[in-house]
Amino acid sequence: MTEVAIIAITRTGVELARRLARAMPATVWVPARFATDWPTARTYTTVAEAVQTAWSEARAVVFIGAAGIIVRLIAPMLSHKTDDPAVVCLDEDGRFAVPLVGGHRAGANQLARQIAAITGGQAAITTASDTQGLPALDLIGREAGWRIAPDSAVTHVMACLVNGDPIGVWVDPALSTARTLLAEALVVAPAVTWLSDLNELATERFAAIIVVSHRRMNGWWEQVRSKGLRYLPPVLVVGIGCRRDTPASELAEAVAITLTDADLAPESVIAIATADLKAGEPGLRALAEQMGVPLTIVAHEQLRSFDPTALSPSAATRFALPGVAEPCALIAAQGPLLVPKRAFARCTVAVALRDVLSAPLTDTASCGHLTLVSIGPGDLIHLTEAARQALANADVVTGYGRYIELIRPLLRANQEVIATPAMGDEMGRARVAIELAQAGKRVVLISSGDIGIYAMAAPVFETLQSLGWDGQNPAVTVLPGVSAFQALAARLGAPVNHDLCLISLSDLLTPWSVIERRLRAAAQADFVIALYNPRSHGRNWQLAAALAIVRDHRPPQTPVAFG
Secondary structure (H helix, E strand, C coil): CEEEEEEECCHHHHHHHHHHHHHCCCEEEEEHHHHHHCCCCEEECCHHHHHHHHHHHEEEEEEECCHHHHHHHHHHHCCCCCCCCEEEEECCCCCEEEEEECCCCCCHHHHHHHHHHHHCCEECCCCHHHHHCCCCCCCCCCCCCCEECCCCCHHHHHHHHHHCCCEEEEECCCCHHHHHHHHHHCCCCCCEEECCCHHHHHCCCCCEEEEECCECCCCHHHHHHHHEEEEECCCEEEEEEECCCCCHHHHHHHHHHHHHHCCECHHHEEEEEEEHHHCCCHHHHHHHHHHCCCEEEECHHHHHCCCHHHCCCCCCCECCECCCHHHHHHHHHCCCEEEEEEECCCEEEEEEECCCCCCCCCCCCCCCEEEEEECECCCHHHCCHHHHHHHHHCCEEEEEHHHHHHHHHHCCCCCEEEEECCCCCHHHHHHHHHHHHHCCCEEEEEECECCCCCCCHHHHHHHHHHCCCCCCCCEEEEECCCCHHHHHHHHHCCCCCCCEEEEECCCCCCCHHHHHHHHHHHHHCCCEEEEECCCCCCCCCHHHHHHHHHHCCCCCCCCCCCC
Protein backbone atom coordinates (compact mmCIF):
# COMPACT_ATOMS: atom_id res chain seq x y z
CA MET A 1 0.00 0.00 0.00
CA THR A 2 1.32 3.44 -0.97
CA GLU A 3 1.03 6.49 1.25
CA VAL A 4 -0.42 9.07 -1.12
CA ALA A 5 -1.94 8.84 -4.61
CA ILE A 6 -2.24 12.12 -6.53
CA ILE A 7 -4.73 12.16 -9.41
CA ALA A 8 -4.65 14.97 -11.98
CA ILE A 9 -7.04 15.37 -14.90
CA THR A 10 -5.78 18.46 -16.77
CA ARG A 11 -2.40 19.72 -17.93
CA THR A 12 -2.42 22.43 -15.27
CA GLY A 13 -3.33 19.83 -12.67
CA VAL A 14 -0.46 17.64 -13.85
CA GLU A 15 1.98 20.49 -13.23
CA LEU A 16 0.63 20.94 -9.72
CA ALA A 17 0.93 17.18 -9.14
CA ARG A 18 4.54 17.35 -10.29
CA ARG A 19 5.18 20.12 -7.77
CA LEU A 20 3.60 18.15 -4.95
CA ALA A 21 5.47 14.96 -5.87
CA ARG A 22 8.79 16.80 -5.53
CA ALA A 23 7.95 17.65 -1.92
CA MET A 24 6.21 14.50 -0.68
CA PRO A 25 6.43 10.78 -1.52
CA ALA A 26 3.48 9.94 -3.75
CA THR A 27 2.24 7.87 -6.67
CA VAL A 28 0.94 10.20 -9.39
CA TRP A 29 -1.83 9.36 -11.87
CA VAL A 30 -2.11 11.37 -15.10
CA PRO A 31 -4.21 10.99 -18.26
CA ALA A 32 -2.59 8.70 -20.82
CA ARG A 33 -2.24 11.58 -23.29
CA PHE A 34 0.19 13.31 -20.90
CA ALA A 35 2.40 10.24 -20.44
CA THR A 36 5.13 11.63 -22.68
CA ASP A 37 5.45 14.64 -20.36
CA TRP A 38 5.96 12.42 -17.31
CA PRO A 39 7.17 8.88 -18.13
CA THR A 40 7.38 7.75 -14.48
CA ALA A 41 3.76 8.65 -13.66
CA ARG A 42 1.00 6.05 -13.81
CA THR A 43 -1.54 6.61 -16.55
CA TYR A 44 -5.27 6.05 -16.88
CA THR A 45 -7.87 6.19 -19.61
CA THR A 46 -10.81 7.13 -17.35
CA VAL A 47 -10.79 9.08 -14.10
CA ALA A 48 -13.02 6.45 -12.49
CA GLU A 49 -10.37 3.82 -13.21
CA ALA A 50 -7.66 5.87 -11.48
CA VAL A 51 -9.82 6.69 -8.46
CA GLN A 52 -10.89 3.07 -7.94
CA THR A 53 -7.31 1.79 -8.11
CA ALA A 54 -5.94 4.56 -5.87
CA TRP A 55 -8.76 3.93 -3.36
CA SER A 56 -7.64 0.32 -2.92
CA GLU A 57 -3.88 0.97 -3.01
CA ALA A 58 -3.27 4.22 -1.11
CA ARG A 59 -3.75 5.51 2.41
CA ALA A 60 -4.65 8.93 1.03
CA VAL A 61 -6.02 10.19 -2.29
CA VAL A 62 -5.32 13.75 -3.47
CA PHE A 63 -7.60 14.78 -6.34
CA ILE A 64 -6.80 17.88 -8.38
CA GLY A 65 -10.06 19.01 -9.94
CA ALA A 66 -13.68 19.79 -9.18
CA ALA A 67 -14.96 18.50 -5.82
CA GLY A 68 -18.18 17.32 -7.43
CA ILE A 69 -16.27 14.88 -9.66
CA ILE A 70 -14.40 13.15 -6.85
CA VAL A 71 -17.46 13.13 -4.54
CA ARG A 72 -19.51 11.23 -7.12
CA LEU A 73 -16.67 8.82 -7.89
CA ILE A 74 -15.92 7.85 -4.29
CA ALA A 75 -19.54 7.73 -3.09
CA PRO A 76 -20.10 4.05 -4.05
CA MET A 77 -16.83 3.01 -2.35
CA LEU A 78 -17.37 4.69 1.02
CA SER A 79 -17.42 2.11 3.82
CA HIS A 80 -16.48 3.34 7.30
CA LYS A 81 -14.14 5.99 8.62
CA THR A 82 -11.97 3.28 10.16
CA ASP A 83 -11.38 1.77 6.71
CA ASP A 84 -11.68 4.56 4.13
CA PRO A 85 -8.53 6.38 2.97
CA ALA A 86 -8.11 10.10 3.42
CA VAL A 87 -9.39 12.18 0.50
CA VAL A 88 -8.25 15.75 -0.19
CA CYS A 89 -9.51 17.83 -3.10
CA LEU A 90 -7.40 20.63 -4.65
CA ASP A 91 -8.16 23.31 -7.17
CA GLU A 92 -5.71 23.51 -10.09
CA ASP A 93 -3.92 26.54 -8.64
CA GLY A 94 -3.42 24.88 -5.26
CA ARG A 95 -5.16 27.74 -3.46
CA PHE A 96 -7.45 25.51 -1.45
CA ALA A 97 -6.89 22.02 -0.01
CA VAL A 98 -10.22 20.59 1.15
CA PRO A 99 -10.35 17.39 3.24
CA LEU A 100 -13.43 15.48 2.09
CA VAL A 101 -13.08 12.11 3.85
CA GLY A 102 -11.08 10.90 6.83
CA GLY A 103 -10.30 14.27 8.38
CA HIS A 104 -9.15 12.90 11.72
CA ARG A 105 -8.70 9.16 11.67
CA ALA A 106 -7.22 8.87 8.16
CA GLY A 107 -5.24 12.11 8.45
CA ALA A 108 -6.91 14.17 5.69
CA ASN A 109 -6.85 17.37 7.76
CA GLN A 110 -3.13 17.09 8.40
CA LEU A 111 -2.46 16.17 4.79
CA ALA A 112 -4.42 19.25 3.65
CA ARG A 113 -2.27 21.44 5.90
CA GLN A 114 0.89 19.84 4.52
CA ILE A 115 -0.26 20.43 0.94
CA ALA A 116 -1.23 24.03 1.69
CA ALA A 117 2.26 24.62 3.10
CA ILE A 118 3.75 23.36 -0.17
CA THR A 119 1.47 25.32 -2.50
CA GLY A 120 1.21 28.46 -0.39
CA GLY A 121 -2.54 27.94 -0.29
CA GLN A 122 -5.05 27.39 2.47
CA ALA A 123 -6.31 24.22 4.12
CA ALA A 124 -10.11 24.49 4.24
CA ILE A 125 -10.71 22.51 7.44
CA THR A 126 -14.39 22.09 8.21
CA THR A 127 -14.14 19.74 11.20
CA ALA A 128 -15.73 21.49 14.17
CA SER A 129 -13.20 20.24 16.72
CA ASP A 130 -10.31 21.56 14.62
CA THR A 131 -11.86 24.99 14.20
CA GLN A 132 -12.45 25.18 17.98
CA GLY A 133 -9.05 23.77 18.91
CA LEU A 134 -10.60 20.71 20.54
CA PRO A 135 -9.09 17.20 20.44
CA ALA A 136 -10.31 14.59 17.98
CA LEU A 137 -11.66 11.87 20.25
CA ASP A 138 -10.98 9.11 17.75
CA LEU A 139 -7.28 10.04 17.72
CA ILE A 140 -6.67 10.20 21.48
CA GLY A 141 -4.29 7.43 22.51
CA ARG A 142 -3.94 6.08 18.98
CA GLU A 143 -0.13 6.29 19.05
CA ALA A 144 -0.19 4.41 22.35
CA GLY A 145 -2.31 1.67 20.75
CA TRP A 146 -5.67 2.56 22.32
CA ARG A 147 -8.70 1.02 20.67
CA ILE A 148 -12.25 2.31 20.76
CA ALA A 149 -14.94 -0.19 21.70
CA PRO A 150 -16.89 -0.82 18.48
CA ASP A 151 -20.24 -0.15 20.14
CA SER A 152 -19.16 3.32 21.33
CA ALA A 153 -21.25 6.38 20.42
CA VAL A 154 -18.27 8.33 19.10
CA THR A 155 -20.27 10.79 16.99
CA HIS A 156 -22.61 11.62 19.88
CA VAL A 157 -19.78 12.19 22.36
CA MET A 158 -17.87 14.32 19.83
CA ALA A 159 -20.98 16.43 19.25
CA CYS A 160 -21.39 16.95 23.00
CA LEU A 161 -17.73 17.98 23.26
CA VAL A 162 -18.10 20.54 20.46
CA ASN A 163 -21.39 21.87 21.88
CA GLY A 164 -19.99 22.24 25.39
CA ASP A 165 -22.45 19.76 26.91
CA PRO A 166 -21.53 18.17 30.27
CA ILE A 167 -19.30 15.11 29.88
CA GLY A 168 -18.33 12.69 32.63
CA VAL A 169 -14.93 10.99 32.48
CA TRP A 170 -13.79 7.90 34.39
CA VAL A 171 -10.41 6.19 34.08
CA ASP A 172 -9.74 2.88 35.77
CA PRO A 173 -7.70 3.68 38.92
CA ALA A 174 -5.05 1.12 37.89
CA LEU A 175 -4.24 3.09 34.72
CA SER A 176 -2.39 6.14 35.99
CA THR A 177 -0.48 6.82 32.77
CA ALA A 178 -3.67 6.48 30.72
CA ARG A 179 -5.29 9.10 32.94
CA THR A 180 -2.32 11.42 32.31
CA LEU A 181 -2.57 10.96 28.56
CA LEU A 182 -6.31 11.62 28.51
CA ALA A 183 -5.99 14.63 30.81
CA GLU A 184 -3.44 16.20 28.48
CA ALA A 185 -5.77 15.67 25.52
CA LEU A 186 -8.85 17.09 27.27
CA VAL A 187 -7.16 20.01 29.00
CA VAL A 188 -8.85 22.50 26.64
CA ALA A 189 -12.22 20.74 26.61
CA PRO A 190 -15.06 22.58 28.37
CA ALA A 191 -17.63 21.01 30.71
CA VAL A 192 -15.60 17.88 31.49
CA THR A 193 -15.96 16.35 34.96
CA TRP A 194 -13.49 13.75 36.23
CA LEU A 195 -15.10 11.13 38.44
CA SER A 196 -13.78 8.56 40.88
CA ASP A 197 -17.08 6.68 41.15
CA LEU A 198 -17.95 4.77 37.98
CA ASN A 199 -21.65 4.63 38.86
CA GLU A 200 -21.95 8.42 38.72
CA LEU A 201 -21.58 8.21 34.94
CA ALA A 202 -24.96 6.53 34.63
CA THR A 203 -26.76 9.55 36.04
CA GLU A 204 -28.68 12.00 33.86
CA ARG A 205 -26.38 14.91 34.77
CA PHE A 206 -24.06 13.97 31.89
CA ALA A 207 -25.00 14.25 28.24
CA ALA A 208 -22.05 12.00 27.33
CA ILE A 209 -19.47 9.86 29.10
CA ILE A 210 -15.88 8.78 28.41
CA VAL A 211 -14.46 5.62 29.98
CA VAL A 212 -10.92 4.22 29.86
CA SER A 213 -10.57 0.67 31.10
CA HIS A 214 -9.03 -2.70 30.31
CA ARG A 215 -12.09 -4.47 31.68
CA ARG A 216 -15.12 -5.82 29.79
CA MET A 217 -17.59 -4.00 32.08
CA ASN A 218 -20.36 -6.37 30.99
CA GLY A 219 -23.82 -5.36 32.10
CA TRP A 220 -22.88 -1.83 33.18
CA TRP A 221 -21.64 -0.74 29.75
CA GLU A 222 -24.78 -1.95 27.97
CA GLN A 223 -26.81 0.52 30.05
CA VAL A 224 -24.77 3.60 29.09
CA ARG A 225 -23.15 2.87 25.73
CA SER A 226 -25.72 4.91 23.78
CA LYS A 227 -24.07 8.04 25.17
CA GLY A 228 -20.61 6.65 25.85
CA LEU A 229 -17.12 6.38 24.38
CA ARG A 230 -14.97 3.58 25.77
CA TYR A 231 -11.23 3.38 25.21
CA LEU A 232 -9.44 0.03 25.49
CA PRO A 233 -5.72 0.65 26.16
CA PRO A 234 -3.28 -2.21 25.43
CA VAL A 235 -2.07 -2.99 28.96
CA LEU A 236 -2.54 -6.73 29.50
CA VAL A 237 0.33 -9.20 29.20
CA VAL A 238 -0.74 -12.84 29.11
CA GLY A 239 1.89 -15.23 30.44
CA ILE A 240 1.64 -18.81 29.14
CA GLY A 241 3.41 -22.04 29.97
CA CYS A 242 2.51 -25.12 27.98
CA ARG A 243 3.42 -28.69 27.18
CA ARG A 244 5.15 -29.47 23.92
CA ASP A 245 2.98 -29.26 20.79
CA THR A 246 -0.07 -27.84 22.53
CA PRO A 247 -2.21 -26.54 19.62
CA ALA A 248 -3.09 -22.86 19.22
CA SER A 249 -6.81 -23.63 19.47
CA GLU A 250 -6.37 -25.11 22.96
CA LEU A 251 -4.21 -22.19 24.08
CA ALA A 252 -6.72 -19.69 22.67
CA GLU A 253 -9.57 -21.32 24.58
CA ALA A 254 -7.58 -21.18 27.83
CA VAL A 255 -6.76 -17.50 27.33
CA ALA A 256 -10.39 -16.66 26.46
CA ILE A 257 -11.67 -18.41 29.60
CA THR A 258 -9.08 -16.68 31.78
CA LEU A 259 -9.89 -13.22 30.43
CA THR A 260 -13.67 -13.72 30.56
CA ASP A 261 -13.67 -15.01 34.13
CA ALA A 262 -11.54 -12.04 35.22
CA ASP A 263 -13.73 -9.53 33.31
CA LEU A 264 -10.74 -8.47 31.20
CA ALA A 265 -11.07 -7.23 27.62
CA PRO A 266 -9.17 -9.26 24.98
CA GLU A 267 -8.74 -6.03 22.98
CA SER A 268 -6.45 -4.79 25.77
CA VAL A 269 -3.94 -7.63 25.42
CA ILE A 270 -0.59 -6.18 24.33
CA ALA A 271 1.57 -9.32 24.33
CA ILE A 272 1.90 -12.99 25.11
CA ALA A 273 4.93 -13.84 27.25
CA THR A 274 6.66 -17.17 27.71
CA ALA A 275 10.04 -18.63 28.61
CA ASP A 276 12.82 -19.09 26.06
CA LEU A 277 12.42 -22.85 26.55
CA LYS A 278 9.04 -22.47 24.83
CA ALA A 279 10.07 -19.93 22.20
CA GLY A 280 9.83 -22.44 19.36
CA GLU A 281 6.37 -23.77 20.21
CA PRO A 282 4.28 -23.48 17.01
CA GLY A 283 1.06 -23.18 19.03
CA LEU A 284 2.29 -20.13 20.92
CA ARG A 285 3.58 -18.51 17.74
CA ALA A 286 0.28 -19.16 15.97
CA LEU A 287 -1.73 -17.83 18.91
CA ALA A 288 0.26 -14.59 18.99
CA GLU A 289 -0.27 -14.19 15.25
CA GLN A 290 -4.02 -14.82 15.59
CA MET A 291 -4.32 -12.21 18.34
CA GLY A 292 -2.14 -9.73 16.47
CA VAL A 293 0.32 -9.28 19.35
CA PRO A 294 4.03 -10.08 19.75
CA LEU A 295 5.29 -13.20 21.48
CA THR A 296 7.67 -11.90 24.13
CA ILE A 297 10.43 -14.30 25.09
CA VAL A 298 11.80 -14.10 28.63
CA ALA A 299 15.36 -15.34 29.04
CA HIS A 300 16.19 -18.31 31.26
CA GLU A 301 18.55 -16.11 33.30
CA GLN A 302 15.79 -13.59 34.05
CA LEU A 303 13.50 -16.33 35.30
CA ARG A 304 16.20 -17.90 37.47
CA SER A 305 16.92 -14.57 39.14
CA PHE A 306 13.24 -13.71 39.60
CA ASP A 307 12.11 -13.27 43.21
CA PRO A 308 9.67 -16.14 43.90
CA THR A 309 8.03 -14.19 46.75
CA ALA A 310 6.39 -12.02 44.08
CA LEU A 311 4.42 -15.05 42.83
CA SER A 312 1.10 -16.39 44.01
CA PRO A 313 1.06 -19.58 46.11
CA SER A 314 -0.25 -21.50 43.08
CA ALA A 315 2.84 -20.80 40.95
CA ALA A 316 4.59 -24.12 40.42
CA THR A 317 8.29 -24.69 39.91
CA ARG A 318 9.54 -26.46 36.82
CA PHE A 319 12.93 -26.72 35.14
CA ALA A 320 14.50 -25.18 38.30
CA LEU A 321 12.49 -22.05 37.51
CA PRO A 322 9.82 -20.22 39.57
CA GLY A 323 7.10 -21.26 37.13
CA VAL A 324 6.54 -19.86 33.65
CA ALA A 325 3.15 -18.17 33.22
CA GLU A 326 3.29 -15.83 36.24
CA PRO A 327 6.94 -14.74 36.19
CA CYS A 328 6.91 -14.26 32.40
CA ALA A 329 3.80 -12.09 32.63
CA LEU A 330 5.28 -10.07 35.49
CA ILE A 331 8.71 -9.60 33.88
CA ALA A 332 7.26 -8.57 30.52
CA ALA A 333 4.57 -6.32 32.00
CA GLN A 334 6.73 -4.69 34.68
CA GLY A 335 3.51 -4.28 36.61
CA PRO A 336 1.20 -6.05 39.08
CA LEU A 337 -0.33 -9.49 38.66
CA LEU A 338 -4.04 -9.31 37.79
CA VAL A 339 -4.80 -13.02 37.37
CA PRO A 340 -2.71 -15.64 39.23
CA LYS A 341 -1.72 -18.76 37.36
CA ARG A 342 -4.63 -20.85 36.12
CA ALA A 343 -3.93 -24.46 35.23
CA PHE A 344 -5.59 -26.10 32.25
CA ALA A 345 -5.07 -29.57 30.79
CA ARG A 346 -1.85 -28.78 28.92
CA CYS A 347 -1.10 -25.14 29.70
CA THR A 348 -1.04 -22.49 32.39
CA VAL A 349 -2.18 -18.86 31.99
CA ALA A 350 -1.58 -15.71 34.06
CA VAL A 351 -2.22 -12.03 33.35
CA ALA A 352 -0.26 -8.96 34.48
CA LEU A 353 -0.80 -5.22 33.97
CA ARG A 354 1.61 -3.11 31.93
CA ASP A 355 0.60 0.44 32.85
CA VAL A 356 3.11 2.25 30.64
CA LEU A 357 2.87 4.06 27.31
CA SER A 358 6.09 2.71 25.83
CA ALA A 359 6.49 0.83 22.57
CA PRO A 360 4.64 -2.43 21.98
CA LEU A 361 6.50 -5.45 23.34
CA THR A 362 8.47 -7.58 20.93
CA ASP A 363 10.13 -10.98 21.12
CA THR A 364 13.37 -9.38 22.33
CA ALA A 365 12.19 -8.17 25.73
CA SER A 366 15.32 -9.51 27.42
CA CYS A 367 17.58 -7.51 25.11
CA GLY A 368 17.50 -3.79 24.39
CA HIS A 369 17.48 -2.30 20.93
CA LEU A 370 19.39 0.67 19.55
CA THR A 371 18.07 2.24 16.37
CA LEU A 372 20.24 4.79 14.57
CA VAL A 373 17.74 7.10 12.91
CA SER A 374 18.46 9.51 10.05
CA ILE A 375 16.15 12.53 10.28
CA GLY A 376 17.05 14.11 6.94
CA PRO A 377 18.16 17.63 6.08
CA GLY A 378 15.77 19.48 8.38
CA ASP A 379 12.18 19.39 7.08
CA LEU A 380 10.03 16.62 8.53
CA ILE A 381 8.57 15.91 5.09
CA HIS A 382 11.90 14.21 4.27
CA LEU A 383 11.63 11.84 7.25
CA THR A 384 11.11 8.23 6.16
CA GLU A 385 8.19 6.17 7.42
CA ALA A 386 10.66 3.77 9.07
CA ALA A 387 12.21 6.68 10.96
CA ARG A 388 8.79 7.91 12.13
CA GLN A 389 7.91 4.42 13.34
CA ALA A 390 11.19 4.06 15.23
CA LEU A 391 10.64 7.40 16.96
CA ALA A 392 7.09 6.41 17.90
CA ASN A 393 8.24 3.07 19.35
CA ALA A 394 11.20 4.37 21.36
CA ASP A 395 11.48 4.41 25.13
CA VAL A 396 14.38 6.88 24.91
CA VAL A 397 15.27 9.37 22.17
CA THR A 398 18.70 10.98 22.30
CA GLY A 399 20.84 13.23 20.12
CA TYR A 400 22.22 16.71 19.60
CA GLY A 401 19.80 19.27 21.05
CA ARG A 402 19.23 21.10 17.78
CA TYR A 403 18.25 17.88 16.05
CA ILE A 404 15.95 16.90 18.93
CA GLU A 405 14.04 20.15 18.48
CA LEU A 406 13.49 19.34 14.80
CA ILE A 407 11.68 16.10 15.60
CA ARG A 408 10.11 17.30 18.89
CA PRO A 409 6.57 17.43 17.35
CA LEU A 410 6.75 13.66 16.78
CA LEU A 411 7.66 12.74 20.36
CA ARG A 412 5.28 11.66 23.11
CA ALA A 413 5.18 13.34 26.50
CA ASN A 414 6.07 10.10 28.29
CA GLN A 415 9.22 9.36 26.28
CA GLU A 416 12.59 10.02 27.88
CA VAL A 417 14.48 12.59 25.82
CA ILE A 418 18.22 13.16 26.26
CA ALA A 419 19.44 16.20 24.33
CA THR A 420 23.12 17.12 24.40
CA PRO A 421 23.79 20.85 24.08
CA ALA A 422 27.04 20.69 22.11
CA MET A 423 28.00 19.04 18.82
CA GLY A 424 31.19 17.56 20.27
CA ASP A 425 31.71 14.36 22.28
CA GLU A 426 30.23 12.02 19.69
CA MET A 427 31.86 9.05 21.42
CA GLY A 428 30.24 10.01 24.73
CA ARG A 429 26.85 10.36 23.07
CA ALA A 430 27.28 6.94 21.46
CA ARG A 431 28.29 5.37 24.77
CA VAL A 432 25.21 6.72 26.57
CA ALA A 433 22.88 5.36 23.87
CA ILE A 434 24.55 1.95 23.98
CA GLU A 435 24.37 1.73 27.77
CA LEU A 436 20.66 2.57 27.75
CA ALA A 437 20.00 -0.11 25.13
CA GLN A 438 22.06 -2.67 27.06
CA ALA A 439 19.83 -1.93 30.04
CA GLY A 440 16.89 -3.30 28.03
CA LYS A 441 15.41 -0.09 26.65
CA ARG A 442 14.41 0.70 23.07
CA VAL A 443 16.69 3.61 22.25
CA VAL A 444 16.74 5.89 19.23
CA LEU A 445 19.86 7.93 18.50
CA ILE A 446 19.28 10.58 15.85
CA SER A 447 21.46 12.52 13.43
CA SER A 448 20.58 14.91 10.65
CA GLY A 449 20.88 13.87 7.03
CA ASP A 450 21.94 10.23 6.79
CA ILE A 451 23.30 8.96 10.10
CA GLY A 452 25.91 6.91 8.22
CA ILE A 453 27.43 9.91 6.43
CA TYR A 454 29.67 12.09 8.64
CA ALA A 455 27.35 11.34 11.53
CA MET A 456 26.76 9.14 14.56
CA ALA A 457 26.72 5.63 13.05
CA ALA A 458 30.52 5.35 12.94
CA PRO A 459 31.09 6.42 16.59
CA VAL A 460 28.42 3.93 17.69
CA PHE A 461 29.98 0.97 15.91
CA GLU A 462 33.50 1.98 16.96
CA THR A 463 32.32 2.08 20.58
CA LEU A 464 30.54 -1.26 20.23
CA GLN A 465 33.69 -2.80 18.79
CA SER A 466 35.79 -1.48 21.68
CA LEU A 467 33.30 -3.00 24.14
CA GLY A 468 33.56 -6.45 22.54
CA TRP A 469 30.01 -6.33 21.17
CA ASP A 470 28.57 -9.77 20.42
CA GLY A 471 26.31 -8.45 17.67
CA GLN A 472 23.18 -9.16 19.72
CA ASN A 473 23.15 -7.17 22.95
CA PRO A 474 22.05 -4.61 22.14
CA ALA A 475 20.45 -5.30 18.80
CA VAL A 476 21.32 -2.43 16.43
CA THR A 477 19.42 -1.17 13.39
CA VAL A 478 20.53 1.62 11.06
CA LEU A 479 17.81 3.54 9.21
CA PRO A 480 19.08 5.49 6.18
CA GLY A 481 17.82 8.94 5.32
CA VAL A 482 18.01 11.85 2.92
CA SER A 483 21.45 13.41 3.17
CA ALA A 484 22.19 17.11 2.77
CA PHE A 485 23.92 16.61 -0.58
CA GLN A 486 20.86 14.75 -1.88
CA ALA A 487 18.51 17.49 -0.72
CA LEU A 488 20.63 20.18 -2.36
CA ALA A 489 20.96 18.12 -5.54
CA ALA A 490 17.18 17.80 -5.72
CA ARG A 491 16.82 21.57 -5.50
CA LEU A 492 19.28 21.99 -8.40
CA GLY A 493 17.92 19.36 -10.77
CA ALA A 494 20.15 16.35 -11.45
CA PRO A 495 23.77 17.29 -10.71
CA VAL A 496 24.72 13.94 -9.11
CA ASN A 497 23.28 11.65 -11.74
CA HIS A 498 26.69 10.01 -12.30
CA ASP A 499 29.82 9.33 -10.25
CA LEU A 500 30.45 11.60 -7.29
CA CYS A 501 32.72 12.08 -4.26
CA LEU A 502 31.79 13.20 -0.75
CA ILE A 503 34.69 14.92 1.01
CA SER A 504 34.66 16.48 4.46
CA LEU A 505 36.82 19.56 4.98
CA SER A 506 36.98 19.03 8.73
CA ASP A 507 40.52 18.21 9.82
CA LEU A 508 39.52 17.35 13.39
CA LEU A 509 39.89 13.62 12.73
CA THR A 510 41.58 13.60 9.32
CA PRO A 511 44.89 15.40 8.62
CA TRP A 512 44.60 18.24 6.12
CA SER A 513 47.28 16.66 3.98
CA VAL A 514 45.04 13.63 3.46
CA ILE A 515 42.02 15.84 2.69
CA GLU A 516 44.12 17.82 0.22
CA ARG A 517 45.22 14.65 -1.56
CA ARG A 518 41.63 13.44 -1.85
CA LEU A 519 40.47 16.80 -3.20
CA ARG A 520 43.14 16.80 -5.87
CA ALA A 521 42.39 13.22 -6.90
CA ALA A 522 38.64 13.89 -7.14
CA ALA A 523 39.19 17.06 -9.16
CA GLN A 524 41.58 15.31 -11.53
CA ALA A 525 39.14 12.41 -12.02
CA ASP A 526 36.31 14.81 -12.92
CA PHE A 527 34.00 13.67 -10.13
CA VAL A 528 31.03 15.71 -9.02
CA ILE A 529 32.24 16.77 -5.56
CA ALA A 530 30.09 17.41 -2.48
CA LEU A 531 32.02 19.20 0.28
CA TYR A 532 30.82 18.63 3.83
CA ASN A 533 31.79 20.71 6.89
CA PRO A 534 33.09 23.59 4.75
CA ARG A 535 33.46 26.10 7.59
CA SER A 536 33.07 26.56 11.34
CA HIS A 537 34.02 29.13 13.97
CA GLY A 538 37.39 27.49 14.38
CA ARG A 539 38.01 26.62 10.73
CA ASN A 540 37.69 29.52 8.32
CA TRP A 541 40.29 28.86 5.61
CA GLN A 542 39.69 25.28 4.40
CA LEU A 543 36.89 26.07 1.95
CA ALA A 544 38.95 28.64 0.04
CA ALA A 545 41.89 26.22 -0.03
CA ALA A 546 39.66 23.42 -1.34
CA LEU A 547 38.21 25.59 -4.11
CA ALA A 548 41.71 26.65 -5.12
CA ILE A 549 42.72 22.99 -5.53
CA VAL A 550 39.64 22.25 -7.64
CA ARG A 551 40.29 25.38 -9.72
CA ASP A 552 43.62 23.89 -10.82
CA HIS A 553 41.77 21.08 -12.61
CA ARG A 554 38.38 22.49 -13.59
CA PRO A 555 37.35 25.31 -15.97
CA PRO A 556 36.20 28.58 -14.37
CA GLN A 557 32.65 27.99 -15.69
CA THR A 558 32.18 24.95 -13.42
CA PRO A 559 28.98 25.49 -11.38
CA VAL A 560 29.25 25.66 -7.60
CA ALA A 561 26.20 25.52 -5.33
CA PHE A 562 25.99 26.26 -1.61
CA GLY A 563 23.19 24.71 0.45
